[in-house]
């Protein structure tokens with residue numbers, strides 16, 4: 157029952173952001189003349205629709221994170237259906253709010269179907285810096301609308317794939333929540349390796365592990381070749397199982413770059429609670 161209610165709440169979050177994204181798109185188009193949804197790069201890459209798709213699907217992301225509920229195949233189907241709904245809503249809101257210069261509402265003059273045919277096939281596309289008019293798009297307009305739909309789908313899919321990558325408790329199908337974190341910086345790979353290689357070579361419930369986690373490591377001045385390790389203690393909101401996630405970044409002289417091959421997630425045995433270790437709390441004895 158609780159799980160069903162959560163699914164319903166997540167669906168509502170997704171619906172809310174889709175409606176907001178569609179309404180915001182039409183409002184911006186009406187006030188500035190720029191229709192974000194139809195923006196395309198090199199004519200065929202629907203970046204505008206992709207952005208609207210992200211915004212529309214953001215509610216699913218926030219809802220899933222809030223309830224720690226793992227994204228399922230059912231959620232993906234729902235997200236794709238809502239993407240179609242978002243596109244329809246953009247068209248319909250455009251229709252309902254369009255007025256002629258003399259103030260007459262378009263919705264009072266033509267039915268929605270006729271309006272759709274008109275805006276899809278009679279649109280003029282302007283291409284290049286000079287915005288040269290390539291004429292009416294005709295039947296190609298349906299293809300362009302399909303391209304916009306693909307952009308929306310890609311935006312939703314990106315949100316779903318991001319959700320799929322988040323650390324999860326396999327037993328409970330729940331997203332883990334962050335309990336504590338530490339960042340250490342090392343001047344070079346050798347000193348970083350001394351920490352990185354040793355951490356999980358020693359028992360996680362022993363004093364050496366605690367000392368290694370609690371010892372601060374930093375460098376006076378960040379120079380090329382420096383490494384930083386972000387260590388996050390994650391916990392399941394249901395069964396309280398813990399996991400340590402470590403992300404390593406290297407400094408190339410200008411930026412910190414993720415070193416994905418050193419990224420690791422390590423499960424902590426069920427009876428071990430590392431929160432006091434990370435928060436450096438002294439357990440009263």
Ligand SMILES: [Zn+2]
Pocket residue numbers: 325326327328329330392393394395396397
């Ligand atoms: Zn769990």
